[in-house]
Amino acid sequence: MALFLVKMAIIMGSKMHRILGISLFVSVFIFSCSENSKEQEPVIEKENPEAVIAHGEVDTLSVSDTLKNKGKITMEEILESFRYCKETAENNLQCKYFIAKAIHDYFGVSDFRLKGNYVDFENIHPIVRSSTKWRNLGLAKSQKTLDEAQDLANKGKPVLAIHTDSKLGHVVIVMPGKLEKAMSWGGLNCPEVACFFMVQDMESFVDRSIAFAWGSPEGIEIFARE
Secondary structure: OHHHHHHHHHHHHHHHHHHHHHHHHHHHHHHHHHHHHHHHOOOOOOOOHHHHHHOOOOOHHHHHHHOOOOOOOOHHHHHHHHHHHHHHOOOHHHHOOHHHHHHHHHHOOOOOEEOOEEOOHHHHHHHHHHOOOEEEEEEOOOHHHHHHHHHHHHOOOOEEEEEOOOOOOOEEEEOOOOOEEEHHHOOEEEOEEEEOOOOOOOOOEEEEEHHHOOOOOOOEEEEEEO
8 A cells, every 4th residue: 555655656746747847848938939029029219209200100290299399290390200211221212201201291191101101202293193182283494383382382282393304203392481583493483392302412401492402493393282
């Protein structure tokens, strides 16, 4: 009888040892997976509004209260976010979506956001050309076109100037303000624009004449959203 009890104790002890071993292995495995999962999660600087905006983690309108002003985001704030995008990008192509994002965030227009993604700037021209929501005001070399563009921008309408003669089709946003004479544009009175240059050594701006975006009005067309 004593021998039988000893054998049972040995068997039970062996089983308990295996159970404890399995439990320990499972615990280690779960902990390891958890740690790996944490390491693979992208780190977004939630305390940095410009980083949040540039990476598109949330709609900029929802974080505007954490920026300089209260309420609607300003084009100056969008420019700061664009600069952050360029500074942290591996190459010039990674911020090509930003003009479409700027139009969305400033005007609330989602025409250039397809399947949850903002289109690259060279795809904006085909969209406005084919859309019934956008009207072609005419060529930028016409003072009448520039006058109408400024008037609509002052009324809060989205107005875009696009270099339609170029395959890339650089796009600028006409801003509210007053027309100013630009001698490089043959003395035309020109509006101020927001211009986001992808090339590193070209300075982007949101408060200069359209003449700083292009040396002449040739090949530039202006579109306004109805």
